[in-house]
Amino acid sequence: MSAPTVFVARLAGAGVFDPAGERIGKVRDVVTVPRQDASPRVVGLVVEDRGRQRVFLSIGRVLSIGGGQLIASAISERRFSQRGSERLLLADVIGRTVTLQDGTTALVEDLSIAERGPGEWEVHELFLRKPKTGPFGKGPTTLALWNEVRHELDAEHDTEHLLAALEELPAADAASAMLDLPTQRMIEVAEDLSDDRLADILEEMHEDRQLEILDALGDHRMADVLDQMEPDDAADLIGHMPAERGETLLELMDPEEAEDVRMLLSFGADTAGGLMTTEPIILASDATVAEALALMRRHEVAPALAAAICVTLPPYEAPTGRFLGMVHFQRLLRYPPNERVGTLLDELIEPVLVSDTAAEVTRRMAAYNLVSVPVVDPAGRLVGVVTIDDVLDHLLPADWRAQEEGSHG
Template sequence: MPKDHEAFQQAIYSFLEEGATDGLRRSLQEVHPADIAEMFPVLSLAQRVKLLRIMDPEQASLVLFELDREMLPPLIESLGFNRTADILDAMSTDDAADLLGNLPGGIKQKLLDLMETQEAEDVAELLEYAEDTAGGIMTTEFVAIHQDITAERAIQLLREIAPDAETVYYVYVVNRQAQLVGVISLRELILAAPAMLIEEIMRRKVISVNVNTDQEEVAKLVAKYDFLAVPVVNDNNELLGIITVDDVLDVIEEEATEDMMRMAANIDVDEQGPDAGVLRRASRRLPWLIGLLFGELIAGHVIEGFSGTLQNMTALAFFMTALAGGTGNAATQSLTVVVRGIATGEVNPRQVFKVVWGEAQVGLFIGLTSGLVLAGLALLWQDSLSLGLVVGASLALSITLSTILGSLVPVIINRFGIDPALASGPFIATLMDVTSMFIYFSLATLILVR
């Protein structure tokens, strides 16, 4: 019944308009926090504040975390710092750290000062870790028990401490030095005989990640092994926190967005949201556009070098965009297949030769076919066999080359530890514009102009 929530959203909206606080309170209890957060973009600031005041801190914390970060500073000012600090106290530490980390320094410090001491300390500690590392996405609320207690005692302990822990689906086992020594799933704990010792039933092989591991690596690990959560340790194997699968879902979506933005459009994902200012969005896109413009001018220089040939036969100009465009498209196809293949693990970047040779064969086939088509069209349109030959041969050669470059460049830069998505489509397309113009006018000069 996923459509139910729309009816409740409508009800909340009506109650807000009427100022009916009781109805509002009742209907808010019926709706998932994610659905309440979904309404915020269309509400006024006063309405947003009203909702956050009526909800209890627990619910408000879940809603607040879901909101677009750019919406927060004015909202917090209107809501008041004291109320916001209460809401943050109710939030899990990793979410609170994530939220605070995205706020201006002044607001962040003021809120930390107003929060409960223990919670504020935990959050401040999490804020020390780089945002895109395991430390930056882990939570410190996890369940750890000692290895020398019984299964029955462990379940009893869970009853006492569980409400504070983000997930109890895995229970981690530590020794007296707080080092991670084992893991047991809640399911295994329940299925075990009550008198068994934890160290008899725990699994001793625990896959963990270091606190400084890149978040993309963590996401790959969780996806590969189908984990619900993964423990985070320091260099001394002391258990510091856990990362749960819901945070990993966010990371995977974030990384796919980043790849797509870099590869297709040469821009970083940050600050392109509809709520960011026009100037900021434009200034993030400009540098590459201008840089590529200079690249394209090299193609212009190549053409100018052959201006004698062009003057003799202006019909050459009619096929320039077809050549440059077709070559760019073929390059982008190869690039996308290889870059995405590396990201999902389907393409092994160590097998450079295999990858490039495969794409080269595909390119040769595509190039010959497309070249034949374009040659035929040029012949029909301009009634010149030699022009058709030049146009077709240029396209065939350029496309073959473009699939080789489109697969070689990402594989090579991946070897140097650079994100292959940075070998973006526009970059390769510009490179191929220069190359294809050189091939085209060279062939034309050789064959057409004697």
């Protein structure tokens, strides 16, 4: 079965609806970032909301595209601001001239985007019109893949090449590559990276270097990047700031993201609450195996979090209703898609309390060979999970990232 494709020109003005069917805006453009030796990756859409403000809609929040409309889980409340590495397909690409493999030129009249995986879209084909050969009518049309044509280069080509390379590298390698750059160049590159990619890269750096880069970008951009970081990483970073500065940033952050960070900051650094992340996969007991696996496959879910799901009573966002149990990925694979996850709970896995020490959490994970362990409050509500990478960060020397960076400085 071929991957779904959508022509971009037909998206212009398409309605954006929430899952309940309420109209929340309309599409104004498609946002992409370049990739080395590959078609550009779609990172989101520019949406005009009901207040006629243009905001960013992450492609990961788009649930479906079709029939002249989009269904999305939510849209941002912040005005869209184009980064240097980003290209708007309607504004920046359609209408430009490209050179074909035979040396002739053509005009980009439209282009399609294709879904390559859950929440993963890329530019697919260009719909091109060649120059007319006679005095009447229009020139012939043709289709071509992005990499089958030569695109006009501009002064930003070198920067785009570097940004494309950073998009493709694992986050830890991209962090090392950035740290190899002169400081001013590193800041310039950080300015052009998308918020989510910069967040991924910063999470692989020592807090001192994180602050050096983010301070240069200003409070509003820093808040945008903190919104995209894992809540525990954002809490660690804010915890290294003066209290007044941290509060200023929390006020600028998305309220839901800031609430998670505030909760984490309230726990001691050497406790389960201080180690945990607040964004595990949470489902009701009557959810099916198929639903669980679909959530695990989403590209924005970290591998350690995708190793298991947590089952609770409502509400299903931390802090949830009473924690019922956990189901590991491997067990889900052994049962039919319509099986209810509430029947598959692993009775050997007991949650830890937010107040339990990091040493107790580490012993529990080692004893039961766990990739993650659920964390509950005294009322038995799930508030997060501690993953194996959280534990490793705690066990390694405090300056281990700085030592890694020293080999690149």
